[in-house]
Amino acid sequence: VTMPLMPPRKKNPVLRTRQMNLPPWARGRTALGMTAAAAEGRFELQVCQRCRAVQYPPRDACHRCLSAELQWTAQDGAGELLSATVLHHSNDPFYRERLPWRLGLVRLDAGPTVIVHLHGDVAAPYSHEAVRVRVGARLDRAGAAVLIGFPPEETANMADDKMLREMTVTRAFERSWSPTARPRSARPSSRRWSRPAPRSSGSATPSRGRSCPASTTSRRSRR
Amino acid sequence: MTARRSGRASYAGVAVGVPVTVPYVRYSTDGAHAYIGRAMEALVERSGLAKDAIDGLTVSSFSLAPDTAVGVTQHLGLSPRWLDHIPTGGASGVMALRRAARAVQAGDADVVACVAADANHVDSFRQMLGGFSHFARDASYPYGSGGPNSIFAFITASYMRSYGATREDFGRIAVAQRANALKNPSALFKTPLTLEQYLAARPIAEPLHLFDCVMPCAGAEAFLVLSEERARDLGLPHVLLRGAIERHNAYADDPVLLRGGWRVDRDDLYAQAGVGPEAIDFVQSYDDYPVVVMLQFEDLGFCEKGEGPAFVRTRTLTHDGNFPTNTSGGQLSAGQAGCAGGFLGLTEAIRQLTGAAGARAVKDAQVGLVSGFGMVTYDRCLCTGAVILERAP
Numbered sequence: 001v002t003m004p005l006m007p008p009r010k011k012n013p014v015l016r017t018r019q020m021n022l023p024p025w026a027r028g029r030t031a032l033g034m035t036a037a038a039a040e041g042r043f044e045l046q047v048c049q050r051c052r053a054v055q056y057p058p059r060d061a062c063h064r065c066l067s068a069e070l071q072w073t074a075q076d077g078a079g080e081l082l083s084a085t086v087l088h089h090s091n092d093p094f095y096r097e098r099l100p101w102r103l104g105l106v107r108l109d110a111g112p113t114v115i116v117h118l119h120g121d122v123a124a125p126y127s128h129e130a131v132r133v134r135v136g137a138r139l140d141r142a143g144a145a146v147l148i149g150f151p152p153e154e155t156a157n158m159a160d161d162k163m164l165r166e167m168t169v170t171r172a173f174e175r176s177w178s179p180t181a182r183p184r185s186a187r188p189s190s191r192r193w194s195r196p197a198p199r200s201s202g203s204a205t206p207s208r209g210r211s212c213p214a215s216t217t218s219r220r221s222r223r
Numbered sequence: 224m225t226a227r228r229s230g231r232a233s234y235a236g237v238a239v240g241v242p243v244t245v246p247y248v249r250y251s252t253d254g255a256h257a258y259i260g261r262a263m264e265a266l267v268e269r270s271g272l273a274k275d276a277i278d279g280l281t282v283s284s285f286s287l288a289p290d291t292a293v294g295v296t297q298h299l300g301l302s303p304r305w306l307d308h309i310p311t312g313g314a315s316g317v318m319a320l321r322r323a324a325r326a327v328q329a330g331d332a333d334v335v336a337c338v339a340a341d342a343n344h345v346d347s348f349r350q351m352l353g354g355f356s357h358f359a360r361d362a363s364y365p366y367g368s369g370g371p372n373s374i375f376a377f378i379t380a381s382y383m384r385s386y387g388a389t390r391e392d393f394g395r396i397a398v399a400q401r402a403n404a405l406k407n408p409s410a411l412f413k414t415p416l417t418l419e420q421y422l423a424a425r426p427i428a429e430p431l432h433l434f435d436c437v438m439p440c441a442g443a444e445a446f447l448v449l450s451e452e453r454a455r456d457l458g459l460p461h462v463l464l465r466g467a468i469e470r471h472n473a474y475a476d477d478p479v480l481l482r483g484g485w486r487v488d489r490d491d492l493y494a495q496a497g498v499g500p501e502a503i504d505f506v507q508s509y510d511d512y513p514v515v516v517m518l519q520f521e522d523l524g525f526c527e528k529g530e531g532p533a534f535v536r537t538r539t540l541t542h543d544g545n546f547p548t549n550t551s552g553g554q555l556s557a558g559q560a561g562c563a564g565g566f567l568g569l570t571e572a573i574r575q576l577t578g579a580a581g582a583r584a585v586k587d588a589q590v591g592l593v594s595g596f597g598m599v600t601y602d603r604c605l606c607t608g609a610v611i612l613e614r615a616p
Contacts, residue, residue, distance in 0.1 A: 024353060024365045031361035057362035057601055063475075082479050083384075085369075085376035086429045091349040092368030101367045105377040105602065107478040113602055115366045115373075125384065146365055 002120055005160040023094045023167070025142035031058040033072045038137035038145035043077050045112070046070035056112035077135035079108040081149065084124035098166050104149045106133055116149035120161045140167045233495065237324040238454035239612065240447055240461030240577070241270045242570035244409045247442035247558040250343055255286040256298050258340035258560075262445040263299055266336050270447055270459060277447075279305035279332025281323055283315035283339035283562035285351055305332035313509045314469065314597030315339055316444075316566040317608030321467045323448035333449065340443035341561020348439045358601035369428050371599045372436060375512040376428035378603070381479045382514050383430060388532040390430065393513035394421040396548070397434045397555055399540035400510065404552020406542070406583035411440060411558035434555070435512055442560030444570045451615070460577035462612045465590070466495030469608035484607035485522040485594060493524070496590075496611040500524040503611070504588040505547040505575060507568030509596035510555050515604075516548065519594050523609060542583040550575060550583050568593040569610075576614040589614050 011017075027035065037044035046055040048062040049069035061068055083105040090096045104118035116135055125131045133149040140146045146167060151158070243265040245258055259282065267274050280303045282292035292308035295301070305326045309315045316339065323335035352370040354360060367373055382388055398418050404410035416434060424433035447459075454461040468491055473484030485492075493499050500523065508519040517531035525546075526534040538546035551557050551571040554564045572591040574580045585591075594609040 024368060026353065027361050027365075028357055057358040083377035083381040085373055085380060085431075086426070087367045087369045087373060087376075088426045089372065089428065090368045091352050091370055092364070095368050103367050103369075103373055103377075105381075105479060113478050115363055115602060117366060124380075128384070140365075144365065 002155060002157040002161050004157040005165070018097050019093060021094045021097065022142040023140045023144075023146070024092055025144050027144050028058070030060055034058060034137055035139065035143070035145040037072055037074075038139050043075050043135065043137040043147075044072040045075050045110070047073040054108070054110040054112055056108075056114055075108070075110055075135075077108070078152070079106040079110075079114075079133055079135055079149075081105070081118075081122060081125055081131040081133045082107050082113070084118055084122075102163065104133065106135055106149055108135060114147050116147045117163050117167060118149045119151060119158070119163065121151045121155040121158065122149055138164075138167065231491075231495075232328070234324050234328070234464040234467060236451050237327055237464040238449055238451045238459075238461040238615065239320065239464060239569075239573055240449070240454055240459045241266055241445075242573040242577075242579070243269065243443070243445040244570055245340070245443035245445075246409055247411050247440045247560050248343075249411065249438065249440050249558075250345055251441040252344060253342060253441065255284045255340050255342045256290070256295065258342065258441065258443040259284070259287075259295055259338050260299055262338045262340055262443040263301075263336060266338075266445055266447055270334075271457060272334060274301070277301065277334050277336045278303050279323060279326055279335030279448075281307040281309050281319040281335065281337045283309045283311070283319060283337075283565065284341050285310055285312070285561045286342040286347060303332070305335065310562060311565070311606050312562055312597035313511060313565040313604070314595040314606035314608045315562045316569040317467065317593065317595035317610055318469055318606070319566075320446075320448060320464065320569065320610055321469060321608070324464050324467065327448055327450055333453065335448040336445060337448060337566070338443065338445040339560075339562040339566040340445075341441060341563055343439055343441040343561070356598075356600035359599075363599075363601055371511065372428040372431060374599050374602060375435075375514065376431045378480050379435070379512065379514040380430050382481055382517070385481060386529040386532060388514075388517065390422060390432075391418065392517070392532040392535055393435060394418045395535045396510070396513040396516050396540060397421050399544070400549045400553045401556045402541045403550050403583055404556030406581065407551045407557060408581075410552040410556055411438060412552065412556045416556075431512065437511055437554040437559035437564070440558040440560050442558065442563050444560070444563040444566035446566070446570055446573060454615075460579065461615050462573050462576040463615055465497070465611040465613045466492045467608070467610040468492045468495075469595075469606065471607075472605050473607065480603035481518070482528060483518055483522045483596065483604070485519065485609055488607075489522065489524050489609075492609055492611060496613075498590060498611070502590055503592045505542075505550060505572070505585045505591045507549055507551075507553075507572050507591065507593040509565070509568065509594055510549050510553040511559065511564070511596070513555070515596055516553075519596070522607075523592065523594060542580075542585050547585045547588075550580065550585060565595050565597055568595070569612075572612050576612055 470484030
């Protein structure tokens with residue numbers, strides 16, 4: 001079960017600040033088709049217009065019949081989790097800062113095997129019982145599409161999953177360090193997402209509230 | 224898929240010799256050309272041949288870019304009449320040997336130098352992973368950037384779930400190979416490894432832990448391929464090539480790799496050699512991860528699919544054991560110098576079959592099997608290959 005997002009603790013100024021970096025953004029021109037669809041909230045893979053084979057990773061020719069007519073087509077993302085791992089080491093600075101990191105290998109019902117970032121509410125397959133997942137495509141912080149393995153049904157606080165928050169831009173509990181940031185009072189408040197600010201005697205205390213994480217909520221409804 | 228062997232010519236008359244290892248170092252500012260140069264220098268010195276007498280060259284390297292093998296010819300002042308570039312990682316040794324053997328048989332070259340070398344700068348491993356293949360860039364590197372660790376974590380976990388393998392089973396492989404490495408002066412790892420240490424190691428990509436993973440390093444491996452008569456005339460210790468197979472992208476519809484392409488062609492391999500698995504005195508299997516060693520025991524016919532765990536429990540894999548495997552220590556304990564990792568088993572097998580293996584010699588070894596496994600472009604390793612080598616009479 002996903003832990004609901006809690007207000008962050010005060011930062012220890014002695015500790016090293018996490019680097020500002022982005023996940024690997026390089027993609028080939030063909031693969032950008034997945035990003036184009038994800039930007040509009042859809043998970044699409046190429047489907048061969050001659051033999052209907054579903055392709056992944058993105059290709060320039062059908063792996064079954066060699067046709068070049070591959071059309072991006074919406075997928076329901078249903079599949080079985082074949083294997084899962086937790087990375088404790090990464091070669092990329094973005095992930096190095098965010099370890100441990102869960103990944104899954106999913107056989108889509110549509111055919112291909114896909115590597116996904118794995119939501120915390122999906123259990124690793126330990127027995128021979130099949131673990132079902134629903135794969136969705138999301139834009140990561142670098143603006144490229146990544147595939148995410150979600151639990152097949154909605155779970156509590158699902159959008160607060162640590163991996164999901166690291167992969168996306170969310171304004172929840174952001175620190176107002178930017179000189180151009182609007183004061184809290186000027187931000188739109190949402191009853192559903194707001195939470196009482198901690199009481200303090202001085203009004204100058206910066207409040208740590210929760211602004212509306214539009215990306216996270218829309219993400220949930222788009223699934 | 225079925226193996227076809229109709230009309231295939233034998234590899235008779237092909238000799239392989241002069242195994243060269245350019246010592247591995249963890250990191251080096253030297254480039255691939257430097258390591259290829261050292262390997263060529265050693266081939267020339269140890270064969271007694273003039274540099275110009277080497278008229279064929281295959282080069283295997285990931286860190287040579289933007290050069291290919293042809294750039295190496297000018298860099299080293301070579302003028303071969305036969306040239307190949309085989310950057311297929313763990314399969315490059317078997318593939319280079321196969322091609323060189325045919326060139327020698329056909330007379331396209333008299334003496335072929337097969338060289339694998341890779342540099343390892345401080346950040347070059349990360350850069351290689353991110354740009355390893357189109358599929359890796361699009362569909363695996365953005366997912367945690369663990370490189371092959373994450374792929375083989377999936378495969379290992381899946382294998383454990385399917386066939387009941389435990390970490391102890393994989394540990395037996397790693398521990399035995401370390402024992403072998405302690406008798407190999409070229410191995411990077413110099414200290415013993417116990418099963419307890421193996422099990423207590425830090426996790427890298429669960430269920431893989433530290434000693435399941437190879438250490439990337441810089442170095443080179445090389446050997447010469449020439450005709451049996453020529454090798455005899457030169458007085459070079461050599462081995463004979465009895466059979467060779469390769470296969471790419473086998474079992475592409477398997478959702479996760481639990482069997483490799485060796486299965487498709489193994490009958491062909493043993494038929495060429497005229498021996499069965501029981502006649503093999505040692506195996507130099509590709510060993511980027513212990514699970515891969517187990518897969519090869521199964522897929523090369525030493526045991527049935529799924530019996531790998533029981534097989535390693537009942538065998539001793541050290542050079543003096545009853546199933547000598549990766550007698551150099553393998554990549555797990557000698558280090559993985561990029562493409563040279565695909566040559567390591569071959570140079571070791573040549574040493575074993577020419578009486579040059581020193582303290583780690585396999586007693587009375589006559590026939591050895593060397594297998595290769597290379598190129599994780601997305602979710603599995605694509606190239607498989609194997610050769611059977613025999614001690615020259």
